[in-house]
Amino acid sequence: MLESIVEFLILGIVLGGIYALFSTGLTLIFGVLDVINVAHGEFFAIGGYIVFATVVLLHLSPALGLLAATTGSFLLGLAVYPLLIAPLKRRLGRRPQGPLFLVLTLGLSTFLQSTLLAIGGGDYLRVPPFARGMLDLGFTAVSYQRLLILAVATLALVALFTFLHFHRQGMAIRAVALNPDAAQAVGINLGMIFTLALALGVALAGMAGALMAPLFNVYPAVGFAFTIKAFAITILGGLGNLAGALLASFVIAIVETLSVLVIPSQWQNVIAFAIMILILLIRPQGLLGRADR
Amino acid sequence: MIMTRSTRRWLWFVGAVATAAAVPFAVPHPFLFNLLIQAAIWALVTASWDLLGGYAGQISFGHSGFFALGAYTAAGLAYHLHVSPWFGLVAGAILCSLVGLCVGFPALRLRGHYLALVTLGFAEIIRLVAQNWVQMTGGPFGMHDFGTLPGLPTALLRYNETLYLVVLGIAAAAIALMLTVCEHTDAGKAFRAIREDQVLAESHGINIKVYKLYAFALSAALAGLAGGLYAFSIGLVDPNLASPLTSAMILGMAVFGGIGTIWGPALGAVLLFMMSEGLRFVGVVYNLIAFGLVIMVFVIFVPRGVAGLRLGRNERLSRRDLLQSEQAGTRPDPVQRREVI
Amino acid sequence: MILEVNDVRAGYDRLEILQGVSLSVAPGQIVGIIGPNGAGKSTLLKSIFGYIRPFSGRIALRGEILNGCRPDQVMRRRVGFVAQAGGLFAEMTIEENLLLGGYSVGDTGTVRGAIREVYDRFPLFRERRRQLAGSLSGGEQRLLAIARSLIIKPELLLLDEPSAALAPRFIDEVYETLRKLNAQGIAMLVVEQNTGVILDTADRVFVLEMGTNAFDGTPAELLADDRIRRLYLGSEAA
Numbered sequence: 001m002l003e004s005i006v007e008f009l010i011l012g013i014v015l016g017g018i019y020a021l022f023s024t025g026l027t028l029i030f031g032v033l034d035v036i037n038v039a040h041g042e043f044f045a046i047g048g049y050i051v052f053a054t055v056v057l058l059h060l061s062p063a064l065g066l067l068a069a070t071t072g073s074f075l076l077g078l079a080v081y082p083l084l085i086a087p088l089k090r091r092l093g094r095r096p097q098g099p100l101f102l103v104l105t106l107g108l109s110t111f112l113q114s115t116l117l118a119i120g121g122g123d124y125l126r127v128p129p130f131a132r133g134m135l136d137l138g139f140t141a142v143s144y145q146r147l148l149i150l151a152v153a154t155l156a157l158v159a160l161f162t163f164l165h166f167h168r169q170g171m172a173i174r175a176v177a178l179n180p181d182a183a184q185a186v187g188i189n190l191g192m193i194f195t196l197a198l199a200l201g202v203a204l205a206g207m208a209g210a211l212m213a214p215l216f217n218v219y220p221a222v223g224f225a226f227t228i229k230a231f232a233i234t235i236l237g238g239l240g241n242l243a244g245a246l247l248a249s250f251v252i253a254i255v256e257t258l259s260v261l262v263i264p265s266q267w268q269n270v271i272a273f274a275i276m277i278l279i280l281l282i283r284p285q286g287l288l289g290r291a292d293r
Numbered sequence: 294m295i296m297t298r299s300t301r302r303w304l305w306f307v308g309a310v311a312t313a314a315a316v317p318f319a320v321p322h323p324f325l326f327n328l329l330i331q332a333a334i335w336a337l338v339t340a341s342w343d344l345l346g347g348y349a350g351q352i353s354f355g356h357s358g359f360f361a362l363g364a365y366t367a368a369g370l371a372y373h374l375h376v377s378p379w380f381g382l383v384a385g386a387i388l389c390s391l392v393g394l395c396v397g398f399p400a401l402r403l404r405g406h407y408l409a410l411v412t413l414g415f416a417e418i419i420r421l422v423a424q425n426w427v428q429m430t431g432g433p434f435g436m437h438d439f440g441t442l443p444g445l446p447t448a449l450l451r452y453n454e455t456l457y458l459v460v461l462g463i464a465a466a467a468i469a470l471m472l473t474v475c476e477h478t479d480a481g482k483a484f485r486a487i488r489e490d491q492v493l494a495e496s497h498g499i500n501i502k503v504y505k506l507y508a509f510a511l512s513a514a515l516a517g518l519a520g521g522l523y524a525f526s527i528g529l530v531d532p533n534l535a536s537p538l539t540s541a542m543i544l545g546m547a548v549f550g551g552i553g554t555i556w557g558p559a560l561g562a563v564l565l566f567m568m569s570e571g572l573r574f575v576g577v578v579y580n581l582i583a584f585g586l587v588i589m590v591f592v593i594f595v596p597r598g599v600a601g602l603r604l605g606r607n608e609r610l611s612r613r614d615l616l617q618s619e620q621a622g623t624r625p626d627p628v629q630r631r632e633v634i
Numbered sequence: 635m636i637l638e639v640n641d642v643r644a645g646y647d648r649l650e651i652l653q654g655v656s657l658s659v660a661p662g663q664i665v666g667i668i669g670p671n672g673a674g675k676s677t678l679l680k681s682i683f684g685y686i687r688p689f690s691g692r693i694a695l696r697g698e699i700l701n702g703c704r705p706d707q708v709m710r711r712r713v714g715f716v717a718q719a720g721g722l723f724a725e726m727t728i729e730e731n732l733l734l735g736g737y738s739v740g741d742t743g744t745v746r747g748a749i750r751e752v753y754d755r756f757p758l759f760r761e762r763r764r765q766l767a768g769s770l771s772g773g774e775q776r777l778l779a780i781a782r783s784l785i786i787k788p789e790l791l792l793l794d795e796p797s798a799a800l801a802p803r804f805i806d807e808v809y810e811t812l813r814k815l816n817a818q819g820i821a822m823l824v825v826e827q828n829t830g831v832i833l834d835t836a837d838r839v840f841v842l843e844m845g846t847n848a849f850d851g852t853p854a855e856l857l858a859d860d861r862i863r864r865l866y867l868g869s870e871a872a
Binding site for chain 1: 352354399402403406407408409410411413414415417418421422424425537538540541544545548576578579581582584585586587588589592593594596
C-alpha cells in the first residue's frame, strides 16, 4: 500500500508539473489582461499537433519539436491581443467588461478546435516518447519520459520566474499586472505588454501540450479538459496569483492521482470540479488569496 | 385604433409563429421538417439561456448541462421505467429547475468570472456522469431506442409534420411564457435591475436572492424541456450534448441574435442553425468554424446582435447632457448600459 | 515655449470634459493649474501625457505636435509624469520602482547610472532599496514617485496634486524638492488643490473652470483679481 502511494505520488508530481506549466500561463494572462482565456487548451492542442508534425511527419528530433511547439504557439499567441482582445477593449472603453472576454475566447476556442479538426482530422495521433526506458527505483519504476516532462517543466517555470523578476520586459509585465495606470506613467506600452504576456502564456500551454503528447494522444479537443481543470486550479490558487496557481497545480494533480486508490479511475476527472465548486463556496479568494474579492 | 408597443410585439410574435407553422407545408419533405424541429429546439434553449444571461445578467457557460440533463432524464425514464414520454418531458424540466437552484445557489455570492467557471464546471460534471455511469446512461455512445412521443402518426412525412407542430407549439408557448415573465411581471423588472446594478437593486428593496434563484430555476427548467424534446425528436442522446461546444453554440446563437431580448436569441438560433446546416454541405467542420467566427465577430463589432441592428447609435454625450441627467436623477445613456454583453 | 496647449477638447468615451483649454509653459518655469473639482485639471495632464487622446486641439512640445502620442512616446521626449497618490508599484521594491522608471530608456547602464544619482539625492532610498514601496510613509512615497520620474532626466515634469493627502510638513518637503529640481532647469506643470502652496511656488497660474480657461497670469495678478480670489482662495486671502 505504502509503495503504491509513493508510486502514485510520483505520477502526481509529474502531472502537477504539466498542470503548473498550463495554469501559470492561464494565470499570467488573467493577471495581466484581466481576461480568462477559454481558448488556452487549444494552444495545448496546437503544441501537440506541432510536435506531431515535426517528430512524426518530418522525423526531426523531439527537442526541435518541443522548441517548434513552444515558438509556434508563441507566434500564434502574438496575434490574439491585437486581433481580438484590443478591438473589444477599445469598444468597451471604460465600461465594465462583465464576462465578455470569456465569450470572446470561447468563440476563439470553438474556432481553433474546429480548424484543427479541419486540418488534422478527428483521429487520435500518436507521438512516440521523447526518451525511452525506465528509471528503476527498486519498489517502482518511472519512465524517462515522465522525468523529462518534470525536468523541462521545472526549467521553464524557473526561466519564467527569472524573466519576470530580472528582465526589463518581465518587470514591465509584473508592473502592468500590479498597477496598469502607474505602468503607463513610466512609459510602458500597455498594448505591447498585453500582446507579450498573452503570447508567453499560450506558449507555456503549447509547451505543455508538446510535452504531454507522447502520454496522451493528440486530437482537436485534447486541450479543453485541461482548460476546465486549469480553471479549477486557478480558482483554488486564487485568480491571478502565480504562486497560488503553482501550489494548486500540485495539490490537484496529487489528489487526482491518489484518488485512484479510493475511487474508480474514470471518476478521477470529476474531483477537480468538485474541489473548484467547494472552494468557491467556502473560500472564493483561493488558498493563498486575501479576502478582498 | 392605437396599438401599444407591447400589443404590436405580440402580434409580431403570433405572426412569426403562425408563419413558421404554415410555410413549410408548401414544401413538405421529412428532411425539412426534421431541420425545423431542431431549429425550434435550439430557439427554445437559446431563449432560456437569454432569460438568465441576457435579462438577469447571470452569464451561464453551462447551459449544455441543463440541456443534457433534461434529455437524459426524459430518455432514461422512458427507457428504464417505461414512463410516458410526456411525463418524462415534465420530469426532466422539473429536475433541471431543481438542479438550477443548486447551481444558482453559489451564484448568489459569485459574479462574472467565477459564475462562468462554476457553470462550466457544472456542465463538465454532467458530461462526465453521462459518460461514466454506463448502466444508466449508456456511456460514451449514449442511449437510443427509448421511443418517441406517443400518439403521433406513423407515416414518416405525417409523423415529422405533426412532431414539428408539437415541438413548435411547445417552444412557442415556452418563449411566450419567458417574454411575459420578462416584460410584464415584477420578476422581469427585478432581473433587469439585478443585471444593471446589483447593489442599487438591493437598495431599492428587491430581494435579489429570490429573483436570481427564480431566473436560474426557470431558465434551467426550459433548457431541460428543450433537452427532452431533443431526445424524443432525434432519438439519440450522448455525452456530447453536455459538452462545452454545445454551450458555445447556445452562446453563439444568443450573441448572434442579440442578448437581452428573448426573441432575438430565438431568432438568432433559427438563423444560425439553418446557416450551420447549410454549411454542412460544404464540410462538416465548417459550420463549427463559422460558429467560432460568428461569436468573435459579433461580440466585438455587433454587441446587440441581429435584434439590435435597427437601433441607431447615439451621439457623444456632452457635459451639459450629463449634468442634466444627473440632476434629473436618471442614468446617462440608457442604450449604452443595455450592452451587458 | 517648451509646452503649448491650444484649444484642446478631450474626455472619456463620449463625455467631453475639456471644452477648449489653452496654456503654455516656458523653459524653466513652474506653472500651476488650479480650479474646482471636475474642472478637468487631471484630464488636461492626461491628455498631454498621452493617457487619453484629445478629440481636437493642438498639444506641442518644443514645437513638435504631441497629439496621439502614447505615454511611452511622450516620455522619450523627456517628459515625466508624477501621478496622484497610488502611482507606485506598492508590491515591488524601491529599486524595482526606480528600474521601471527607466523602462523607456532601455539601456541598463544608463538607468543604473541615473538610479545612483537618485540615490545620492535621496540617501533614504539607497538604504531601503530592497523594501517594498508600499512600506514607505505617504510623504516618502510621494518623494519616491518624484525620484522615479527623474530617471529619464526630464526637461518637463507633469505633476498631479503632489500635495494630496499629505501632512503639512511633508507638503513642505515635497515642494522644497520640486523647487530644487526646478532650480536645476526642469520645467513643471503642477495641478494643485492646495492653492496656498502653489501660489508660493509657481511662476504662472492657470485657473480652469467647467473645462475652460477662467484665468491666466502670475500669482500676484491672481491675488489682485477679486472674483477669482473670492472663488478660489475664500476668506483666507480676503
